[in-house]
Every structure is written in structure tokens, then in C-alpha cells.
Amino acid sequence: MARPSTHGDLSEHQRKPVTIASAYLSTLVQYPTLGQHFVAALIEAGRLGLTVTDDGEIQRPRTDAELDNTLRSAQATWDDGKADYEAALAGATPTYRYRIEAYCKAEGLEIPAKPEPVEVTR
Numbered sequence: 001m002a003r004p005s006t007h008g009d010l011s012e013h014q015r016k017p018v019t020i021a022s023a024y025l026s027t028l029v030q031y032p033t034l035g036q037h038f039v040a041a042l043i044e045a046g047r048l049g050l051t052v053t054d055d056g057e058i059q060r061p062r063t064d065a066e067l068d069n070t071l072r073s074a075q076a077t078w079d080d081g082k083a084d085y086e087a088a089l090a091g092a093t094p095t096y097r098y099r100i101e102a103y104c105k106a107e108g109l110e111i112p113a114k115p116e117p118v119e120v121t122r
Contacts, residue, residue, distance in 0.1 A: 017059035
């Protein structure tokens with residue numbers, strides 16, 4: 001996977017809608033009046049163009065600003081992973097090895113071997 005450059009490059013999880021309301025429907029039926037109000041909210045949410053899931057969640061799409069922030073974060077993660085990977089290839093000991101491992105997994109690269117510990121003598 002190359003460095004993410006558009007919203008479409010984000011994972012499905014990163015693009016998934018934002019839940020703005022939810023209820024445990026199996027518990028809600030114990031409170032009929034409250035259940036009626038939640039059903040009314042579900043109906044109104046549908047009228048407003050929001051998504052109503054089978055699980056009783058009301059969701060809205062992520063805004064462009066939210067997706068932009070997520071994209072910047074994904075790019076920074078990719079950049080950090082690449083820099084750590086290149087440093088490890090040059091023999092540096094990485095501070096965050098998990099970033100190298102995640103970068104290599106995403107890019108289909110072999111994870112560089114861990115450097116041998118240096119024994120300090122006095």
C-alpha cells in the first residue's frame with residue numbers, strides 16, 4: 001500500500017460513519033414509553049437522511065474535515081514508519097519497532113532483523 005493521498009485510500013474503518021445515537025434494543029423494550037420515543041427518533045433520523053442500522057444505531061457520514069484530519073494522521077503514520085524502516089536498514093535502533101512492523105506489513109516488505117544488543121563494559 002502506498003502512502004495514502006486521498007480519502008479513498010483510507011481504510012473502511014477510518015471512513016466508517018459516526019454513530020450519533022444508539023440503544024440496547026433488547027433492554028429498551030423494558031421501557032415502552034422510552035422505546036416509543038427512540039423509535040420516533042429512528043424515523044426522524046431516516047427522514048433527515050441519516051443512516052439507521054439494523055442494530056438501532058443512528059449514524060452520519062464523516063465530514064470532509066474529519067476525513068482530512070484522518071488522512072493527515074494516516075500520512076504521518078506512514079511517513080514515520082517509512083523513516084523508521086529506512087533508519088533500521090541503516091543500522092539504527094528504532095524507538096518504536098511496532099511502526100516498522102506495521103509499515104512493512106502494509107508495504108509487503110520483510111521486517112529488518114533486530115540489531116544485536118551492545119554490551120557495555122566498564
